[in-house]
Amino acid sequence: MNPFVATTLAAALCLTGGAALANAAVGQMAPPLSATDTSGKTVSLADYKGKHVVLEWVNPGCPYVRKHYDSANMQGTQKGAVDKGVVWLAINSTAADAYDYRKPAELAQWMKEKQAAPTATLMDADGKIGRAYGARTTPQMVLIDPQGKIVYTGAIDSKPSARTGDIASATNYVKQALGESLAGKPVSVAATQPYGCSVKYSSM
Amino acid sequence: MRPSITHFAALLAALCITLPAPAATERAVVDTGQVRAELLAHAPEGVAPGKPLWVGLQLAHAPHWHTYWKNPGDSGLPTLLDWKLPAGFSASDIAWPTPSRLPVGPLMNFGYEGTVLLPVALTVPAGFRADTLDIQLQADWLVCKDVCIPESGNFSLKLPARAVTVAHAAAFDNARAMSPQTVATVRASAEVSDGALIVRVAGLPAAWHGRELQFFPELAGVTDNAAKPAARWEGAAWDARVPLSPQRSESPQQLAAVLSHAGATAGVQLALPVSGAWPALGSPATAALADAVVTPAAPPIGFALALLLALVGGALLNLMPCVFPVLSLKVMGFASQAHDRRSLLAGGLAYTAGVVLSFVALAGLLLALRAGGEQLGWGFQLQSPGVIAALAALFTLIGLNLAGVFEFGSILPSALASARARHPLVDSALTGVLAVAVASPCTAPFMGASLGLAFTLPAAQALAIFGALGLGMALPYLAASAWPALARALPRPGLWMAHFKTVMAFPMFATVVWLVWILGQQVGIDGAAALLAALVALAFAAWAFGSPLLGRRARAGFGTAALVLLSATLLWAVPSLRSEAVASTAGPAQVAPGGWQAWSSERVAEAVSQGRPVFVDFTAAWCVTCQLNKRTTLADAQVLADFEARQVVLLRADWTRRDAAISAELARLGRNGVPVYALYTPGAAGPRVLSEILSPREVRDALAALP
Numbered sequence: 001m002n003p004f005v006a007t008t009l010a011a012a013l014c015l016t017g018g019a020a021l022a023n024a025a026v027g028q029m030a031p032p033l034s035a036t037d038t039s040g041k042t043v044s045l046a047d048y049k050g051k052h053v054v055l056e057w058v059n060p061g062c063p064y065v066r067k068h069y070d071s072a073n074m075q076g077t078q079k080g081a082v083d084k085g086v087v088w089l090a091i092n093s094t095a096a097d098a099y100d101y102r103k104p105a106e107l108a109q110w111m112k113e114k115q116a117a118p119t120a121t122l123m124d125a126d127g128k129i130g131r132a133y134g135a136r137t138t139p140q141m142v143l144i145d146p147q148g149k150i151v152y153t154g155a156i157d158s159k160p161s162a163r164t165g166d167i168a169s170a171t172n173y174v175k176q177a178l179g180e181s182l183a184g185k186p187v188s189v190a191a192t193q194p195y196g197c198s199v200k201y202s203s204m
Numbered sequence: 205m206r207p208s209i210t211h212f213a214a215l216l217a218a219l220c221i222t223l224p225a226p227a228a229t230e231r232a233v234v235d236t237g238q239v240r241a242e243l244l245a246h247a248p249e250g251v252a253p254g255k256p257l258w259v260g261l262q263l264a265h266a267p268h269w270h271t272y273w274k275n276p277g278d279s280g281l282p283t284l285l286d287w288k289l290p291a292g293f294s295a296s297d298i299a300w301p302t303p304s305r306l307p308v309g310p311l312m313n314f315g316y317e318g319t320v321l322l323p324v325a326l327t328v329p330a331g332f333r334a335d336t337l338d339i340q341l342q343a344d345w346l347v348c349k350d351v352c353i354p355e356s357g358n359f360s361l362k363l364p365a366r367a368v369t370v371a372h373a374a375a376f377d378n379a380r381a382m383s384p385q386t387v388a389t390v391r392a393s394a395e396v397s398d399g400a401l402i403v404r405v406a407g408l409p410a411a412w413h414g415r416e417l418q419f420f421p422e423l424a425g426v427t428d429n430a431a432k433p434a435a436r437w438e439g440a441a442w443d444a445r446v447p448l449s450p451q452r453s454e455s456p457q458q459l460a461a462v463l464s465h466a467g468a469t470a471g472v473q474l475a476l477p478v479s480g481a482w483p484a485l486g487s488p489a490t491a492a493l494a495d496a497v498v499t500p501a502a503p504p505i506g507f508a509l510a511l512l513l514a515l516v517g518g519a520l521l522n523l524m525p526c527v528f529p530v531l532s533l534k535v536m537g538f539a540s541q542a543h544d545r546r547s548l549l550a551g552g553l554a555y556t557a558g559v560v561l562s563f564v565a566l567a568g569l570l571l572a573l574r575a576g577g578e579q580l581g582w583g584f585q586l587q588s589p590g591v592i593a594a595l596a597a598l599f600t601l602i603g604l605n606l607a608g609v610f611e612f613g614s615i616l617p618s619a620l621a622s623a624r625a626r627h628p629l630v631d632s633a634l635t636g637v638l639a640v641a642v643a644s645p646c647t648a649p650f651m652g653a654s655l656g657l658a659f660t661l662p663a664a665q666a667l668a669i670f671g672a673l674g675l676g677m678a679l680p681y682l683a684a685s686a687w688p689a690l691a692r693a694l695p696r697p698g699l700w701m702a703h704f705k706t707v708m709a710f711p712m713f714a715t716v717v718w719l720v721w722i723l724g725q726q727v728g729i730d731g732a733a734a735l736l737a738a739l740v741a742l743a744f745a746a747w748a749f750g751s752p753l754l755g756r757r758a759r760a761g762f763g764t765a766a767l768v769l770l771s772a773t774l775l776w777a778v779p780s781l782r783s784e785a786v787a788s789t790a791g792p793a794q795v796a797p798g799g800w801q802a803w804s805s806e807r808v809a810e811a812v813s814q815g816r817p818v819f820v821d822f823t824a825a826w827c828v829t830c831q832l833n834k835r836t837t838l839a840d841a842q843v844l845a846d847f848e849a850r851q852v853v854l855l856r857a858d859w860t861r862r863d864a865a866i867s868a869e870l871a872r873l874g875r876n877g878v879p880v881y882a883l884y885t886p887g888a889a890g891p892r893v894l895s896e897i898l899s900p901r902e903v904r905d906a907l908a909a910l911p
Contacts, residue, residue, distance in 0.1 A: 025450040063354050099350060134450055136278040136311055153451055160281055161344065162354030191453040193425040197352035198279040201309040 024133045026153055026190045030144045031132040035091070035122040038108035043089065043120045045144070052086040052181060054078075054174060055142040056118065056156075057130065057199060059092055060110045061100025062138045063162050064196035069114045071164045074139070074156070077174055078117040084182060090118040093130030095202030101125065127201040137196035141174050145181055152177035154192030234357030238347045239271065240264040243339070243359035244321065246376040251337045251365040253330045258376050259295075259361070260323035261285060261343050263316070270317045271345045273303035275422055277313035277429045281346040281354075283322060288340035292329025298322045301382035302464050302471035305418055312430035313348075314420055321379040337363040384462045384473040394459060396480035399448055399887070400911055401427055405463060406441040408472065413437060415465045419446055422460040425453035431815065431887075434850060434910035447887055447911040448483070455482035507665060510658070511672045518676020547628065552685025554629040556678035558636020563674035564667050566640065571663055586826040587862045589726045589781045593735050595641065596719040600739050601746060603712030606705050609743070610750025636678065658876070718828075725825035725860045727781060734777035741766070741773040799847075803857035805869060808884055811853040815886045817910050818853045819903075822870060822880040825860040830879040833898040840900040846907045852883075885910055 024031050030053075033045040045053065056074070059065055068074040078088050090111070094101045102110065104123050111121050124130055133142055134153075143152035152173065159170035177187045234241045242262045249255040261283070263271055272280040287295045301320055306313040326339075341359040346352055363369055389407035396402075403419065414437050421427050428447040435444035442463075457478055464471030586592060604610055658669040716739070724732035748754070748762035801807065803820055811818045821838065823830040837843060847854060857866045859878050873880055873893060881894040883906050894902055 025452075062352060064352075131310065136451075154453060161284075162281075162346070163344075191425070191451055193451070193453055194279075195281055196279060198308045198311050198313070198348070200350060201311075203309065 024142075024150060024153075026150050028150055029148050030142070030150050031129075033089075033129050033132070035124055035129060036104075037120040037122050038104040038111070040104070041120075043122060045089075045148075048087045049148065050146045052081075052146060052178065053144040054081055054086060054088045054178070055133065055144070056088065056090045057093060057135045057138045057140040058090045058121070059094050059100060059138040059197065059200070060102060060107070061094070062197035065138050067162050067164055068139060068156055068167070069116070071167050072115075073167050073172075075114060075116050077156070077172060080175065081178055082117055082119060084178075086178060086182075088118040090116070090121045091124050091129055091135075092121070093124040093127045093135060094200045095127065096125040097202070098200035100200070125202065127199070130199050130201065135194075135199050137194040138199060139196055140194035140199075143174065143177050143181065143187070151181055151187045152190055153194075155194045158192070160193075160195035232341075232357075232359035232361060234355075234359065236347070236353075236355050236357075238266050238269045238349075238353060239345065239355065241343065241345070241357050241359075243341055243361050244372040244375060245339070245361055245363050245369050246323075246372055247363060247369040248373070250368055251328055251332070251363055253328045253332055255328065257326040257328055258323050259287075259326055259339055259341075260321045260376065260379065261341065261359070262319065262321045262372075262375060263345065264319040265317055265347065268317070269347050269349045270306055270313070270315045271320075271347050272313065272315040273420070274298070274300050275314055275420065275424045276346075277306070277315070277424075278311035279308070280313050280315065280348060280352070281344075283343065283345040285322065285324060286342040286344075287324070288342075289326065290332075290334070290338065292332065293337075294327045296325040296327075298324055299379070299383050301379055302384050302462055302468070303420055307430070308348075308350075310430060314429070320382075321375050323376060323379045323383075332365070335365050337365055339363065382470050384464075384471040386473045390472060390474070392474045392476050394476040394478045396448075396478060396482050399483070401446045401448060401459075401478070403433070403444045403446055403461075403476065404441065405444075405472075405474065408440060408442060408463070410440070412442075412465060412468075412472075413440060415467075417442060417444070418464045418466070418471075419444060420462040420464065420471070421446075422462070423454055423456055425449060425451070426456065426459065427452075428887075428911075431911055434908065436908045443908065445909060445911050450887075507661070510669055514658075514669045514672040515676035515679075518673040519679055521673075521677045522680055548685045550629055551632040552678075552682045554632035555636040555639075555685075556675070556682050558633035559640055559678040560636075560671050560674035561633075562637045562640035563670045563677075567658070567667055567670035568663075571666060586722065586824075587726075587860070589723055589731065592719050592723045592726065592826070593738070593781050596716050596723070596735060596739060597742055598638075599712050599715045599719065600742060603709045603716065604743055604746050605709075605750075606712060607709035608706060610746045611752050639677070640674065722826045722860065723781070731780045734780040738770075738773050738777040741770040745770045800854045800856045803855040803866070803869075805865065807853070807855060812884050812886050816851055816853050817886065817907075818855060818884040819847065820855045820857055820880075820882045820884070820891075822857045822859060822866065822875075822878045822882070824858065824878050827859075827878045829896055833879060833881075833896075837898040837900050837903060840903075843900045843903050846904050850907050850910055852907065852910075883907075883910075887911065 030045060033055075035043060037043050056078075060069075065074075081088055092102070092107055107121060107123070111118070122129070129135075135142075139156050141152065141154060141156050142150060145151045154173060156174055157167065157170035157172045159166035171189075173189055173192055176189065180187050232243045240263075242264075244260050244262050246258040246260075247255070251257055263283070265271065272282050274282045276282055283298075285295075285298060289295060300322065301316070303314040303316060306315050306317070339359075339361045341361075342356065343359065344354065344356040346354050387407065387409065390405060391407050392403070392405040394401050394403045417433075417435060419427075419433050426449060428449045431447045433444035433446040435442060437443075459476045459478055461474045461476055462471040463474055658666040661669070720732050720735055723735050745763075745766035748759065748766040751759075754762065800821070803822075808818050808820065821830075821834070823834060825831070846852075857863075857869065859866050859870075870876060870878070870880060873882060873891070875893075879896050879898070881896075881898055881903075882891040883894065884891045892906055894906060
C-alpha cells in the first residue's frame with residue numbers, strides 16, 4: 001500500500017474514531033484536511049498540491065497566541081511566507097462550547113484587526129483536523145512540503161515564554177524550516193516541542 | 205479574559221516568627237486570584253557558610269487551577285525562578301516535588317494542584333559576614349484551568365544572618381518528603397525498541413510491588429505523554445513499554461525520569477541509560493494504523509517453500525482430532541490386508557490418489573467459486589449446514605455398518621455392491637475422499653501461511669499447493685503400506701477383527717456428535733434436533749433394509765414403514781437446516797460470555813483509535829483447533845486477568861457460517877482459514893498475529909509488550 005493511501009486511511013480512521021490524537025509526524029504524508037474558512041468557503045489541502053503549506057493553530061483567547069500577534073511576529077512570518085508563494089492556513093480547533101470559542105465572523109474580525117495575512121482561516125470546532133495532526137498547543141506549527149510530506153512540526157520559536165521581549169532573541173523555527181525547504185535543503189530542526197495553551201478540544 | 209500577567213502585589217512587611225531571637229524580616233506575597241505565591245525561606249542554623257539554607261516559592265492554587273512540572277507534558281510551561289542574590293551566593297535548580305498527571309481532553313500535562321513549594325538550595329560564600337541576606341526573585345509561571353494565564357511576580361525577602369529562620373520548616377519538610385527519592389537498590393535502564401522506550405526498573409520499594417506506576421520523563425519531546433505505559437511486574441522488577449511521541453524531538457543517551465504511583469507522597473528518581481538506536485528524527489516512530497491493518501503478519505514465502513510447508517502441514521493433519529475417525533478406518537484396512545503386500549501397496553496408492561484428487565478438486569471448486577465473486581475461504585464446505593448434515597448422515601451410516609446393524613450388501617444394488625467388492629481399490633480411494641472431507645477444516649500449523657499464499661497465486665500453482673497438502677497427508681499411509689516390516693507386525697486376521705470393527709463404530713458416532721454440535725451453532729437447537737431426528741429415521745431405514753437378520757416379509761413391512769418415516773422426517777427437518785431460516789438466532793459471538801463481543805472492522809478501528817488494544821479471535825465451531833484454544837488458553841484465568849488489566853477489547857469473529865467481511869479480513873491478514881489470533885496495538889506497526897496453537901505464555905507475552 002502506498003504511503004499516501006495509508007496515511008489517508010489512517011487519518012480517516014482517526015477522524016471517525018474519536019478522542020485520541022493522531023500520529024501525524026515529520027516524514028509522514030500530511031493527513032487530508034478539509035474545512036470551511038471563516039467566510040464559509042471549503043478549503044482543502046488537496047487544493048494546494050505542489051505548494052508549501054504552513055498550518056498554524058490559533059486561538060485569540062490564548063496569551064501565547066497574543067504574544068506572537070501583539071508583537072506582529074506571527075503576521076510578519078505569515079506575510080514573508082505568503083509573499084514567497086507559500087500557502088498559510090490558520091486553524092482554530094477550539095470547541096464551540098469552550099469559553100474562548102469565537103464564531104467565524106468574530107475570528108475573521110480579530111484576524112483583520114491584527115492585520116494577519118494567512119491564505120485562509122479555518123474553523124475546526126469539532127477538532128478533527130487538530131486531532132489528525134496531533135495539535136497540542138496554540139500556537140503550534142506544521143510545515144508541509146510540495147510533495148505533501150510533513151517537514152516541520154512544533155513551536156513557532158525557540159523561547160517558550162509569554163514575554164514579547166523574548167521574540168527578538170529567539171530562533172523562528174518556521175522561518176528557518178521554510179527557508180531551508182524552499183532552497184531545496186533538508187530542514188535542520190524538523191521537530192520541536194510546541195509551547196502555549198492546550199488546544200481546547202471538544203469532547204466529541 | 206484579559207491577561208493578568210503582572211499583578212504586583214504590595215510588598216507586605218510582616219512579622220515572621222524567628223527563633224530564638226525575634227528579628228525583622230520581609231516576606232513577599234503575590235496573589236493573582238488563581239495563585240497565591242509566596243517566597244519562603246528556611247535557615248535552621250542561620251545564614252552562614254556550610255550551613256543549610258533553603259528558599260522557595262510556594263504556590264497555592266485556587267481549586268482546579270494548576271501550574272507545571274519541569275516537563276510540563278503536552279502543553280504548559282514549567283515555572284521559572286530567576287534569583288538576584290548578593291555576590292558569591294549561588295542557587296540550585298528547583299528540587300521539583302513529584303508531579304501529578306493532569307489530563308486535558310486527549311492531552312496530558314504534568315504538574316501540581318493544591319499547594320506546592322518549589323524549593324531551591326542556596327550556597328553561602330565562605331567570606332559571608334553580613335547581618336542580613338537580601339533575596340530577590342522574579343518568578344514566571346503559567347497557571348491553567350481550561351484557561352491558561354501566564355503570570356509573574358517579583359518577590360523580596362530579608363533574612364537575619366545570625367538568627368534561625370524556621371517558621372516554614374513544615375512546608376520545607378513537606379517539600380522534601382514530596383521530592384523524588386534516590387533509592388540505592390534501584391537499577392534502571394531503558395531501550396529503544398519498535399517505536400517505544402522499554403523501561404526496566406528493579407529493586408523498587410516492596411510497598412510499590414504490583415501497583416500501577418506513573419512514568420514522568422524529565423525531558424519533554426521523547427515519549428507519548430498521554431499514553432499509559434504497558435507495564436508488568438515480575439517480582440520486584442517493573443517492565444514497561446512507553447510509546448515514543450509521534451512528535452519526538454529528542455534522542456537522549458541518558459534520560460532522567462520519575463516513577464510514582466497514585467498513592468505515593470514521593471516518587472523514585474531514575475537515571476536511565478538508553479540503549480538501542482533511536483529512530484531518525486523525522487521518520488515516524490510508529491507506522492500509520494492503516495498500514496498496520498493490511499500488513500500480513502506472516503512474511504511472504506516463496507513458492508517452493510510453500511510447497512514444502514504444505515507437504516509438512518498435510519502430514520501433521522493426521523495428528524488433528526478431526527482425522528481420527530478416518531484413521532481408524534485405515535487401521536482396519538491395514539489389518540485386513542496386512543499379509544498381502546501387493547494389495548496393501550495398491551490400497552495405499554489408491555488412498556493417496558483419493559486424498560490428493562479430493563484436495564485438488566475441493567481447491568478447484570473453491571477457486572472457481574472465488575473467481576465467481578464468492579467470499580469463501582478454506583473450510584468453506586463446512587460453512588454450509590447441508591454439507592454438515594450430509595456428513596453426519598454418512599458417518600452415522602458408517603458407524604452403524606461397523607457396529608453390525610446392517611450390511612451394505614443388503615442395501616446397495618447388486619451391481620454396485622459387487623463392483624465395490626471386486627474393486628477394493630475404489631474403496632481405498634473413497635476412504636481418501638472421506639478423510640479429506642473431514643480433515644480439511646483443521647488448518648494445521650504451517651498451513652495458515654501456505655493456504656494464504658495459495659489463494660494469491662495463479663490457479664495452477666494454487667492447485668499444486670493443495671496437491672502437496674494431500675500428498676503430505678497420505679504420505680504416512682503410503683510409507684506404511686510400502687514398508688513390509690510394519691505389515692508383518694500386525695496380528696493375523698481372526699476374531700479380533702470383528703471386535704475391532706465394532707469398536708471402530710464409536711469414533712464414528714463421536715464424529716456425528718461433533719457435526720451435530722456444529723450444525724447447532726449454525727442453525728440453532730431446532731436444526732440440531734431436526735438433524736438428530738433425521739439420523740434416527742435413517743438408522744431405522746438402514747436396519748430395515750440392511751439387517752442380515754430380517755426375513756423378506758419383515759424387511760418389506762419395516763422397509764415401507766421406514767421409507768414413510770424417513771420421508772416425513774426429512775420433509776420436516778430439511779427446512780430447519782437452512783441457515784437463513786434461523787439466521788436471526790443469536791450466534792455464539794453475540795452471546796459469548798467473558799466480555800467477548802462480535803467482531804467488526806469498524807469496532808477494531810474505533811477501539812484502536814481510542815487507544816485501546818484489541819484482541820481478535822477468528823474462530824469457527826467446526827474448527828477443532830479453535831475450540832481447543834478457546835477452552836484452554838482463552839479461558840486461562842491469568843490470560844483473562846491480563847486482558848482485563850490491559851483493558852483489551854475482546855472481539856470474536858465467528859466464521860462458523862459464511863461471512864464475507866471475515867473472509868476479507870482473513871485475506872488482509874494473509875490467511876485463508878481459522879484459527880487466527882490477532883492483537884491490534886494502538887499506534888503499533890501492525891496487528892500481531894499469534895500462532896494457531898495458542899499458549900497462555902504467548903498471549904501474556906504479547907500483552908505485556910503492549911504500550
